[in-house]
Amino acid sequence: MSTEPAPLVSPSQDVETTPQRPARPEPAEALAVGYRLSARPASPATLTPRPRADFVETDQVKDLTRRGLGFLRAGYPLHFRGPAGTGKTTLALHVAAQLGRPVIVITGDNELGTADLVGSQRGYHYRKVVDQFIHNVTKLEETANQRWTDHRLTTACREGYTLVYDEFTRSRPETHNVLLGVFEEKILFLPAQAREECYIRVHPDFRAIFTSNPQEYAGVHASQDALADRLATIDVDYPDRGMELAVASARTGLGETEAARIIDLVRAFRASGDYQQTPTMRASLMIARVAAQEGLRVSIDDPGFVQLCMDALESRMFSGARLEAATRETSRAALLALLAVHCPSEAPIVRVTAARRAKKADAS
Numbered sequence: 001m002s003t004e005p006a007p008l009v010s011p012s013q014d015v016e017t018t019p020q021r022p023a024r025p026e027p028a029e030a031l032a033v034g035y036r037l038s039a040r041p042a043s044p045a046t047l048t049p050r051p052r053a054d055f056v057e058t059d060q061v062k063d064l065t066r067r068g069l070g071f072l073r074a075g076y077p078l079h080f081r082g083p084a085g086t087g088k089t090t091l092a093l094h095v096a097a098q099l100g101r102p103v104i105v106i107t108g109d110n111e112l113g114t115a116d117l118v119g120s121q122r123g124y125h126y127r128k129v130v131d132q133f134i135h136n137v138t139k140l141e142e143t144a145n146q147r148w149t150d151h152r153l154t155t156a157c158r159e160g161y162t163l164v165y166d167e168f169t170r171s172r173p174e175t176h177n178v179l180l181g182v183f184e185e186k187i188l189f190l191p192a193q194a195r196e197e198c199y200i201r202v203h204p205d206f207r208a209i210f211t212s213n214p215q216e217y218a219g220v221h222a223s224q225d226a227l228a229d230r231l232a233t234i235d236v237d238y239p240d241r242g243m244e245l246a247v248a249s250a251r252t253g254l255g256e257t258e259a260a261r262i263i264d265l266v267r268a269f270r271a272s273g274d275y276q277q278t279p280t281m282r283a284s285l286m287i288a289r290v291a292a293q294e295g296l297r298v299s300i301d302d303p304g305f306v307q308l309c310m311d312a313l314e315s316r317m318f319s320g321a322r323l324e325a326a327t328r329e330t331s332r333a334a335l336l337a338l339l340a341v342h343c344p345s346e347a348p349i350v351r352v353t354a355a356r357r358a359k360k361a362d363a364s
């Protein structure tokens with residue numbers, strides 16, 4: 001008969017420590033543009049994108065969505081590339097929503113490393129064995145093992161979620177080596193610390209959508225050739241007039257005539273090329289929103305409106321370096337000339353649709 005004592009494991013002795021570092025905050029609010037991201041209570045890493053009431057789906061959006069989904073459904077990772085403020089992030093979330101899978105969002109960052117994407121050892125699992133086979137002798141055995149925790153890419157690959165990697169070229173190119181196997185061999189190789197697993201097979205429903213700004217932007221790295229070769233890249237250009245107008249009307253409450261004046265002013269300024277920082281859709285939204293809020297007339301007659309346009313646009317003409325007064329005056333004059341063309345005198349009073357509706361309701 002075996003005399004080997006069976007160890008008695010004290011039931012309350014399995015202890016897990018708190019994680020070594022706090023999880024990165026979800027970027028939900030930062031990305032909630034045109035699209036709302038709600039956290040899924042059952043799985044804190046994933047989000048559900050839903051269009052906001054002011055999301056605008058023009059033919060341009062429909063066309064880009066259809067082309068993007070074609071690549072994704074064939075299993076290719078999709079990449080929307082284009083200048084700032086062209087609607088890439090909004091589009092990526094819109095396309096992700098069409099796939100109907102939980103979404104995991106990562107934002108590119110120079111400090112992001114492979115471990116942030118894949119996983120790391122996080123926290124400890126303690127186990128204490130109390131052996132009292134002989135009643136007056138207590139033998140104690142304590143072990144502490146580090147625990148492996150999947151990070152976002154691994155979770156998405158394992159569960160078949162949609163990964164939205166916003167501004168991915170802001171991360172260093174070597175961070176993305178691990179993606180090469182994911183897209184080619186459909187295998188995610190895990191680092192040695194993962195212990196029990198060397199790799200995982202990528203779930204067939206896993207999809208990835210990337211966005212990036214052109215390489216000449218400050219803080220942007222060149223994409224690795226090998227990764228770029230695996231991505232289906234669609235170039236996103238500045239929205240057409242119809243879309244810019246629809247977005248400005250939907251998102252500011254300005255009447256269409258007033259919104260059109262602002263859009264045409266910003267588009268003419270963009271076409272002039274006379275700036276250091278491109279005036280994007282954000283510039284027209286900024287002017288439209290403040291004009292609506294402050295009840296300004298969208299006209300060169302209203303000094304408040306002229307000042308608003310100067311504040312929003314003039315800074316884009318200069319890099320911030322000290323300038324000759326004459327140079328500044330010439331640029332100001334060019335901007336005022338555009339204002340005179342696109343926001344001429346005797347413009348009607350700004351009508352804030354929501355406010356007008358409320359007033360009407362009050363009167364009736």
Ligand SMILES: Nc1ncnc2c1ncn2[C@@H]1O[C@H](COP(=O)(O)OP(=O)(O)OP(=O)(O)O)[C@@H](O)[C@H]1O
Nearest residue numbers: 033034054055056083084085086087088089090247
């Ligand atoms: N279809 C849309 N409907 C409503 N608003 C939109 C739409 N597309 C873009 N916008 C708005 O336009 C602005 C710019 O969009 P977005 O942030 O998606 O651009 P981006 O190309 O990702 O910019 P960046 O490269 O600077 O991150 C945001 O305020 C966004 O809400």
